[in-house]
Every structure is written in C-alpha cells, then in structure tokens.
Amino acid sequence: MASDPAGDEGGGCRLRSICGGCDSDPDVVLRRLDTNTSAPTAPQSALPSPSSSSFPNQQEPRLLFLSPNPSKQQARKSRKPRDQPPALAESPPFLGPGMASNVAVTGNAGSGADGDAPRRNRPKYSKFTQQELPACKPILTPKWVVSVFFLVGVIFVPVGVVSLLAARDVVEIIDRYDHACVPPNMTDNKLGYIRNQTISKDCTRTLRVKKDMKQPIFVYYQLDNFYQNHRRYVKSRNDAQLRDYKKANQTTSCEPERFTADGKPIVPCGLIAWSLFNDTYSFTRSNENLTVDKKDISWKSDREHKFAKNVYPSNFQNGALIGGKMLNASIPLSEQEDLIVWMRTAALPTFRKLYGRISVDLKVNDTIIVKLSNNYNTYSFGGKKKLVLSTATWLGGKNEFLGFAYLIVGGLCIFLAFAFTLLYVIKPRKLGDHNYLSWNRHPSGR
C-alpha cells in the first residue's frame, strides 16, 4: 500500500480515462484503514495521575500519546513524512506496531478508566463526506486539447458534407406573384386593387421545372413581413372553443374577434382564424391537371386533439370587416386543414405554410401553369407572397446553411487543432514548473 502504485492523485488521471479509477490519493487508503480501529485498550500507563485532580479547571487532557492504528503508522513511516497533510501528521511517529492503541490516554479521571469511550460525535467516514469521491480532474493538456478539436472537426466535416448534399438534392421552385398579379393599371394603388371586391383576383403564372422533381412535391405559400408571432395575434384564439363544441361560447382572449355585431360568439374566434390565408392555387401541366392533395397537411395531433370533429364554424367572417378566408360551416374544424395549418403560428415574420401536395413526378423543363386567385391582402403592410413547390429529403427542405455551418465549425476545429499543435511545438510549456507559481503577476497584493 505504501508503495502506492496509483501514484499521486491526478498523476495517473487524464480526462481520457473518464472518471472512475482515479482514486489514487494515498491518504484515502490510509484513512480508510484507521476508521476500522478496534484495537484493544493500551495496556500501559492508562491510569490518570492522581495529582491531576488538583487542576479542576484544566480540562485539556494531557496526552500521553494519541496513536491511530498501527498499520497506518507503518504506512506513514514508509512515506516521506513531509507529504502528509499537517492535520493528519499529528501523532508522533514513534510507536512501533503492536504497541499502538487508538485510545487517547488522558489525565481526565473517567475517560481513562472505561478505555475506548464511545465517540458519539465522530463524523462517519465515507468518501462522500470526506469529499474524496473518485474523480477525474480534467486538465487542458496539449494532447487533450488537440485531440478534442480534431475529433470535433473529424465528426463535423462529414456531417456538413452530408447535410449539404441533402440540401442540394432538394429541388425548389419559388414564384413571387404578389406584384405580378396586380393589373398594370393598378400598380400604384395595390391597396385599392386588393380591397376592391369587384376586380377579379384571378391570375395565371407559368413555372418552369429546372430539375426533375420526385413526388411528393410540396406546395407552400410563403409570406414575408407577416407577424404571425405578434403577441396580440398569438394570444387571440381560444383553444377550448376549438376543442369542445359545448364551449362554443368561450371566446375569452379572442379580442377583438369575439362576437358578431349582434353578440353571437364567433367560432373559431380570434384574429388568427379571422385572418386566414385565402389565396388559392391550381396547377396544370400541358393540359394535365395536377391535383393538389390537401389532406394530411396539418399535424395529426392538431386534428385529433386541438380541433374537434363536432365543432363547426359559426358566425365566422360575417362582421363588417372580412379578414380572410370564409369557412364552410358544414365541415367540422378537424377537417378544415388550411385553418389548422394557419393556426399553428409561425415563429418568424417570414414563413411558409403547407398548401398541399402534388403526387406526380415533374420532369425537367416541364411547364406548369398556375391559376391562382390573389385574394390575400399583403399590400397594406408591404408583405411578399410567394408560391413554392419543393421536394424534401430526410433533412427537410432546401437550406444549405446547416451544411455550411457544419463545415465551417468543423473546419475551424481542425484549424484550431493545428494551431494549438503549432503553438505547443513552438512554445512548449514545461508542465508543473514551479517557477510558474508566481504571484508577481498580481501585484495587487494588499
């Protein structure tokens, strides 16, 4: 034990040997032993001096010797005494094995007599209470630092490449139509155009497929500068009402779209539902109708738990101000998927929402005619409207940022790994050099 194969604490412990076998503090071993003291009472000189009774004030017991377990003594002897923590090295190291006892022989009458007096207040020894749990003490050694950076780099670069490839696989057609669909004579008064009910909002757009697109092809509309995440907007709904037909009257927090002018509760109430997007699209490819599948475009949990099958729209969009799309009052909310999608408020002012799915492969150079009705007013707040056709991979839609970010971070790590290696080679630091133990760097001594 005394030879202490594990070496000094921390000595054998690097971070790589992750936290387990690093208990190598020799004192721990020693202490564990001395708690098991059950040595018999010392045979010699245990009698208190009779004269001690003349000093009733002097409670401090006169120690003849205080000796821990002999094995500890032995162990200590073979270690260099100066390495002991001073609090431990309190017993004079003269007792040989066999003579030892853990009884403090005191001059106090009484405690000497009953020998191994119970130590009621002695703290229990455990590695936990003595704060000696086996632990790893991570140190930023050059080897360690370089390998961590290198490892991160090695992992990140491939992930980045894969992500980038996935994003490149996605084919995306984006068509901004809010501008183009305004009749040329109304470009100066777009607001007048969109507000004027008498003007036909129909519009035709031609899209060219640049690359083969495998089905399913997702149809999105994208709005810009639309604050679906505005607090007033987000709050303006009542989930209970949507979920339970009995709670149709519950319109709290739906202001200002709670009641109709004659005081009837609106279902679904609130600004979100009221401002439902109402542009529509239909697609044809060389006279072939491409059906847009609008089923299952919303989250299943929404359909099943948030929008009930037996709640029907009522009093919806019959006020003075019509916000957006009308709802068919005979279809339950759970089937009004456009509404459900819309009601999942977007996080950012630029967002896409799923419009439907086209289950036909599109070939390169196909021309797609989009017939749309441009009803939704984005002109008053200067928002853009875009129609997006996109495929998706395992990683989702087209966004090369993730891949590039991985490559950059990975590259940076590899660079740092080299940089630190270089630094270490050029300016090696002698570890544990005592000359580094200087306080002079902090002259603020007082």
Added chain:
Amino acid sequence: MGGDAQGGRGSRRRKRKMIMSKLYTYAACARRPSAVDDEGSRIGGPGFSRVVHTNDPAAAAAAAAAGYYRSNKISTTKYSAVTFLPKSLFEQFRRVANIYFLITALLSYSPIAPFRGSTAVAPLVLVLVATMVKEAIEDWRRKQQDIEVNNRKAKVFQDGAFTQTKWTKLRVGDVVKVEKDEFFPADLVLLSSSYDDAICYVETMNLDGETNLKLKQALGVTSHLQDDESFAGFGAVIKCEDPNAQLYSFVGNIEIEDQQYPLSPTQLLLRDSKLRNTEYVYGAVVFTGHDTKVMQNATSVPSKRSKIEKKMDGAIYLLLSSLVLISVIGSVFFGIATKDDLRDDGRVMKRWYLRPDDTTVVFDPKRAATSAVLHLFTAMILYGYFIPISLYISIELVKLLQAMFINSDIHMYHEESDTPARARTSNLNEELGQVHTILTDKTGTLTCNSMEFIKCSIAGTAYGRGITEVERAMAKKKGSPLIADMEIAVDQPAGRSVVKGFNFADERVMDGEWVNQESSGVIEMFFRLLAVCHTCIPEVDEVSGKVSYEAESPDEAAFVVAARELGFTFYQRTQAGVSLHELDPLSGQQVDRFYKVLHVLEFNSTRKRMSVIVKDEEGKTFLFSKGADSIMFERLSSSESSYRESTQKHINEYADAGLRTLVLAYRQLDDAEYAKFDKKFTAAKNSVSADRDELIEEAADSLERGLILLGATAVEDKLQKGVPECIDKLAQAGIKIWVLTGDKMETAINIGYACSLLRQGMKQITITLDTPDIIALEKGGDRAAITKASKDSVVQQINEGKQLINESASESFALIVDGKSLTHALKDDTKGMFLDLAIGCNSVICCRSSPKQKALVTRLVKAGTHKVTLAIGDGANDVGMIQEADIGVGISGAEGMQAVMASDVSIAQFRFLERLLLVHGHWCYSRISSMVCFFFYKNIAFGVTLFLYECYTSFSGQTFYNDWSMSLYNVLFTSLPVIAMGVFDQDVSARFCLKYPMLYQEGPQNLLFRWSRLLGWMLHGVGSAVIIFFLTIASLKYQAFRSNGQVIDLSTLGATAYTCIVWAVNMQMAITVNYFTLIQHICIWAGIFLWYVFLLAYGAITPSFSTTFFMVFSEALGGAPSYWVVTLLVSVAALIPYFTLSVVKTWFFPTYHNKIQWLQHVAKDDDPEAELGMILRQFSVRSTSVGISARRDAKLVRVSSKGLPC
C-alpha cells in the same frame, strides 16, 4: 456556623477558611475603589432606579405581574412563532431580486403579462418557502439550546425552605442557594457563604476567559445567614443601578433593618460564572434574564452577509439595469411599430390582421406612447429570466451542504473532547476563503491554559530535556530526527505517570539524583525556593496522601508541582508558615521542615517580582525572591557573578523557545536588618496616608537588593497542539494574525514568542501607559489630567511607532498595546492612525483588553481595511469580537458555550483553523464564485435568446418558449449541475491546498470573483445566446424540416432552441467543472435527460395545459433528423469560444490554481519539499514575517551573517 452535620470535616474546613482569610488580606481584590462613595449618592437617580425587595415573594410576584423586571428566561432566537412569518418575509424581501420577482408575479396576472401568471408565481413561492423552511430549522436549533439553559435547576427559597426550581421561574428578589461547581442562574448579590467570613471563589471563565479564581465577599451584615433556616425571617431592600453591560462595576446599597450598607462589585455574582472551592453561597437575585450583565454584553445576533453575496447583489443590480435598458429599447421599437400600424387617421391599417383599429390600450396605435410604457412592464417581466431567481436558494442549499461537509470533516474532529467542527451559520462559508486578518484570543484558544514546568537553569547549568511546541515545530521544519528521538525519551518515561503542570525530565536532577551534582547546594536552595515562595494552598488527599494545589495562577501551581516532583513537597500552609517534606542531601531521607512565613511581598505588574521572608527551623531568616529577569538581574549582588552570564544566556534561549522565564534569587538576612525592615514595613502597612502603597513599595525595595542568583525557571504556557504550525501555515497563506488577550503584557509577549508571532530580531513597538509619569499622575487622582496626559502619551507613542516603520522598510515589526492605551487609541480621532500603525506591523498583540475593546478593535480592523476579519475565541469575553467580526469562530469543547453560541463556526482546536480556512474556506470560496458566475452565465444565455427573439416579433412581448418550460429552466434543467458544482467541485485537492498555502490568497485578493471574471461570464452568456439563437433560426428558417414537408413553427422552433440551450449550458458545466465525480455526471446528464422527459411528459398531457408544447417532441421533433443535427451543431458551436479561450488562458496566462492543477497533474512524490517551500516563499505576496518558517529563516540569516556554517 458550619452546622453539626458536617461533623469531622469541620475542623479541617475551619483551618482552610483561616488560611484563605490570611491570603486574601494581602490580595489586592479586597481593596475597594475610592470612587464608590461618590457614586453611592446617585442611587435612586436616573440610571440607578432599581429597587429589589429581597425575599419578599409578594413583592416579587407584584413586580413580575407589573412586568417591571424581565423574567429569567433567555432567548437567543431570531424569530418567535408570531414574528416568524412577517420577519422572515421581510428578510427575504430585503433582496432586490425578490422584490422584483414579487412585482413580476403580481403583474403577471394582468393583461400585460407575456405568459400565464401561475408560471411566474410558482418559482417565487417555491424559492420563498424553501428559504423560510431553512430559516425555521436554523432557528429551531437555537431554540433547543435556549430551552436547555432555561430549564436548568436552581434552589430558591420558598415557604421556608430551598426548593428546586427552573431557571426561568427565578424572579428578582428571590434568594437562591448555589452549590459548589454550579453556575449562577442570574446576577446575584452575595449574602453569605459556607465560610465564616462570607467569602467565595468564583470562576469567571465564561465572562472574561480567565481561569484564575476571583474572590467575592458578602457584607458583614449578612454574613451570619449561614444556613437554610436563617432566611425565614430575612428581608432586605436592595437599591442599585439599572441593567447595564459593565461587567466590572456595580453600584447599589442594601437596606437591612433601616440601615443602609453600600454594595460594590465584590458582592455581585454574575450569571454564567461558576462557584468554585466554596461549598455553597446564598444570594439575592438582582438582575434576571436579559437584564444580566452577561446578556447585556451580548449584542443581538447580527445577520451577517458575506462579501460575495454583497457583490452578487451588485451584479444583480447590473443585470437589473441592463434588463431595464433592453426593455426600454424594446419598448421604443414597439411603440414605433405600433404607431405605424394605423395611418391616415385610422383609415388605413398597416398590419390589418392585428386589427389596430379595435384594440385595448396595450396595443393601441393611437396611444402608442402609453402602449410603449405598458410594454416596458411586459418586457421587464419577460426578461426576468436574466435574474437568476433560484440563485439565492441554490446558494443557500449549496452552503448548507458545504456546511455539512465542514461538520463531517474527520480531520477537524477532535478525538479527545469528542467534538467535530460545526458550521453554525452556513451563509459565511465562502467568507472563510477570504480572510485577511485573524483576531484571536489567547487563553484557551492558542494555549490550553495550563502551565508546565519544563526547564530550569540552576547555577549556570541548564536542566530539562522537555521540548516545547515551538522547538518541536522548528525541528519538524528542519527535519531534524534528533528532536524527534528526544521526544520519545521524554514522552515515554518508563512507568512514570504524567503529571499535570510538569513536563520536566532530566536524569541529573530527577529522583533525588541532584545531590550528586556539583552545585547541589544551589540546587537544594532552588527547589526550596520553589516550594516556599508562592501563595498556593495545598490539598492533601486523605486516601492516597497525594498533595495537590490550589493556586491563583497556573504558573504558581506549576512551580509547586515541580518542587513536589523534585522532592520538596509543600503539604501544609498555616497562619504561621509553610510545611515541607524535604529531601535531605546528607542523609538522603525525607524530612519534614517548617518555615515560618514572616512577610509576603506580593507580585504586581510594576514590581514584577514576588518575595517571601521566612525563618527556618534553625532560626535563619531568608528572603526568597522570584521575578522577571529584567528586574531581578539589577537586584543581584554585584560580587556574585560566576554563573550570571550563563544564566542570562539560558534565559534568552528559553525565551526564544517560547517559554516564560522567572529568575530565582535569595538572600540571607541578619536579624538586625530584618528587624529594621519589619518595623518600616509594618509602619507602612498600617499607615493610612495616600502614599501607603509607595511606602510599602519602598520598604520592600530596600530589602530586595544584593540577592544571590540561584537560577531561572522556564514554564511553558502550553500551547494547544499544532498552534505554531497552524500559525505558520496561515502566515504563509498571507493571513495577518492579531492576538487580543485579557492577559498581562508579559504573558502575551511570551505567547507571542511561543507561537512565533514574535521572534528575536523583530522590532517591538510597545504602546503602554505603565510609564512613571502617568502612574504618578494617577496617584494625583485628577481624572481630566490623567485622561489628557494618557491620550497625549498614546498619540505620541503611535507617531513614534509610525516613524520607526517608515524609517526601515526591511525590518519586521510587532505592535504590542495594553488595554489602557487601547482605550485612548480607539477613540474616534486616533483610531485611524492606530490602524495605520497596526497595519504596518507584522503582528499585533493587544493585551489587557476588555471584551468591549476586543469588539472595538475588530470593528476597527473590519471597517478600516474593508477586508474580511475572522475572530476566534473560546470564552464569553470573546463573544463581542466574535459577533463583530465578519466570521466568528468559537472554540468548543472547553467549558462555557457562549463563544460557541455566538460563533458562526465552532472548532475544537485552534489548529483546525488551518484546514477550515485553507481547505474548506478556499473550496467554498472558489465553488461559490464559480457557481455564481455560472448562474449569471446560464440565465443570461437564456434571457438573451428571449430578447433576440423579440427583435423578430416587432418587440410585441411574445415569448419564444412555452411558459411552463421557461419557469422550469432554473429549477429542473440547469440547476442541478450548478448546485453539484457548488457542493463538490475542488479546484485543487485538499492536500495541495495545504501544501501551497499561497493558493489561499486567491480569496483575500478576490481573484475568483472580480468584476472582470463576472463580466466575462456574462459576456460569454450573451455570446452563447447569440450563437444558439442565430444558428438555430438560420438552420431551420422556413423550409420544411421533415421529410414529409412540415415547416417549423413557433412551438417547434422554440423547443429546438430550448434544447440547444439545455445542451449548451450543461455541456458548458461539463467543461467548467474541475472535479468530475459520478455525482457531476449524474447531475449533468440528469439536466439534459429531464428536459427530454419534460418534453415527453408535458407534451403528453392535455393540450389545454401544455398548449403549444402538446406532443411537440413525440410528433414533430423527435422524428426529425434536422432537429438532432441542429442540436449537435449549436451546442458544440456555443462551447468552442469558451473552450478555445480557456485553453489559451491556462496555457499562457494561468491563474494560481491553474498552476497548482498542473502541478497536481504531474506531481511526483519525490518533489523536494524544502526547495519547493523556499521557492514558494520567494514568490509569496509579501515574505512571511511571522510563523516558524520566518523564525527559522531569520535564524538562518542571523547565523549565516555571523559566518557560521548552518
């Protein structure tokens, strides 16, 4: 009288009474201060209005009913059942953060709240309740101790007999009987005692820390009340001063049968002192409970707050103001955006979907300014996440656990007294790591308060192989095996039992061997002197025949014991003289000798010597004298000098070894000379003139001349084990140590030497008023003149001292101040310069200081240096300073619990201070600092993402995350690892903490909680938030994030960002922590794991509660690879800056603990410690100038400068 029941013991007792009477007649305590008379006239006036009807139950009951006097019940608790709720709540809301959260919680039920009210209230309630529970538990413990004290039993005279009553039931006016070794239950006026002359002995250890017995004497008029029955018809009225805190003054009179007799402190028995050597006393209760002088001295328990916590408050103010700042910015933008929504007088709506035409004031474009102001509140509620609400409670929890570790440290457990360390108030743990000055009591703290005769020098030969603590410590440092071997020889004498007060071993003189020594005649005289020249009283154990002694001071006892052990047993003292068993050198037999004591020339601080004049059986008259070397050497006869020099050399050696030395000398008087002296002395004693003392002095002085030197004694005021080493370590750690003691200056200086606070070569600056001119003035009695002269003298001495320091910068200085000077030095106009002087000195010793002065000095240091002070003491006299200091440490295990009760930490021995400060203190400090920094980091990282998101919602106050998930951020997902770090982290192992004491300086210099570090962490928080937020939103923008086309929305993006934060913060913890145990693993992984559990569990419950997070993980995120890929990217990216920076820092700009960590990492056991120690000392802040190491270094310098090999 003694009573028939005492029977056979009566005669012996009577003898002792007589002896005691004989002794106290020349003891100074019987003298009454002349000031009493003029004070007596003030009785009945303001401040002296107390009227006590003694032994009058009716009056006592009436007074109690009228609430005139306080009951004898004491309470040291902070709260009572009634005041607990308001008072503890008040304490809670003294913290700005809590007030802030209260306002937030109240506002969160209004429409301006960004989230549900309950989510804001719940954390606050949790935090408040947890804190209050902790307070309640702590106060309960205090109450338990009070109950124990209050329920002690006392004997009270009721209905013609003394009956056992609880202390609480005691009323003013009751007559109580206190028996030997009992505590006085209240302040009593002594009526009578078991002695005929109504004296009693009192131990005031709990009050002033002095263990020597004090003599009290009742008035003659009541001294006849010697048995229980005599109180039946007794009645008296005591008029006295009102309760006050002055322990040593009492003004009053007692009226018995229409006769008034003045009372003085001599009649007052103070609560918490103890009756000794007296069978029983009767006393009348005058002050009870909190009116007693002890309790009056105990100032109310101040609630101490640590420096870190104060600074933390500063940081919270900073956060609050930055919070307000960003709120204002947000509000301005919000106001602009809102105003813009309605144009052309409301005809055109910009963001029509928000219906700006039909809105409440919160979003009203027409009243955009008001809306903006309201939004300010919204923002401040929202950004409340900047302020770590759980910080305080987490810190308290952590400190509680840290305290538990302190309590259970087996290295701070004292085996002999079975006492472990106790951290009593846990909120100062980290302050233990920042101590700048330690103010320590001496008696019972540094020393065990026992004297041991250890060496002597007789006729120029040094005897005694005992080794003092100091020598041992120095030897250990040097690694000399010689001393260790010698120690064995001494500590293990074959078959010899250990004798208290005697640690002398030398085969040349022990066991009668001295007769064979060359100068046996001198040795015989030496021992005889020890056995005769004292004022001790022997007590012969009738069974064993062993003699033990009762002495005024432990030193005296040590001498008599030494004489006994060396064959000169003093066994009897009578009125006439002393009887000895002596070893006759000629016959080698024990013979009994009687010495007639003719006169005792008592010891006092000016004379610094004590003499007795005895006549032996042959009719020869001797003057035996012992005293301080400075005094004695000049009184030796000039002709006799054969071993004077060697004795002087020995004395110096002894002093250097930390021993108290006395020089012994004698002289034979011829009859004529004695007769002349006797006449002169008796006349002086009997004179009534003002210069009586002077006459006595003069008479004695004339006789104590031309003495023949015998030798010198060396007594060790036994230091507690390990004190010198501990002081050395503390000094190496850069902590200053001041000794504040009630002891005499000589004693204090001796102890200063013993524990290496003083050493030869150190310049001593002594400030004292024991100068001839002041003494002369004092005799004059003009108070104003005395005060003025004293003050001038003190100021002058201070200035001289300062000048001395300024002149020589290289030397080290010690400042020694006595109590009287201290009174003047602590005056408002002088204390500044006094402190300057004291700071310039390497060690400071204040002697003869009263409890109040100790507290004042502590306050001065605390206020003057703005550094952390630690006061350590064991007696009630230290309570003041313990409470005044930033940290009070009580020495437990000894008698009396006052110091411990008032302390913040109690330890059994002074030496445990080393581990307490260097290990636990440093750990706690470094842990708490890291923990607080980390708290700020994690909350800022979280709060800033909220703000950044606001930029994308036109600052409308929409939260990025689900509200319940936000309120659990601090509670569930990130707090565990931080708490684990606060409890378990170890920057450097305990062994290395002790090995490199300088590491401790990180605390006093406050390197780990500097503003730069704190701000650095805050900045890191901002950086992390920026990385997390922008990487997340850029990666998940608006495209589909799943293969089936769904796009990200508010709830999913929020959940993803939240995931990234939880990962980043917990991983940050993983790379911050220094000591990675299993617990750390569990806590870190638990934080992350809990987040996923929360996502699943919260997402699974009804959407009416979980709202946006309904099935967010199970349906949307869990199955999306992009979610996981983003998580990995963001959490790693958020860590890279910190990691890189800390690599650069530890490689090129390492802090002190970094360096030691390196050392620890590569440490080999064959490190040459000595070399290391030298290097370390060279680099220490200031070279240590106190402690063994310094002493050894100084010695090395001295030796090498003489050109001797060392």
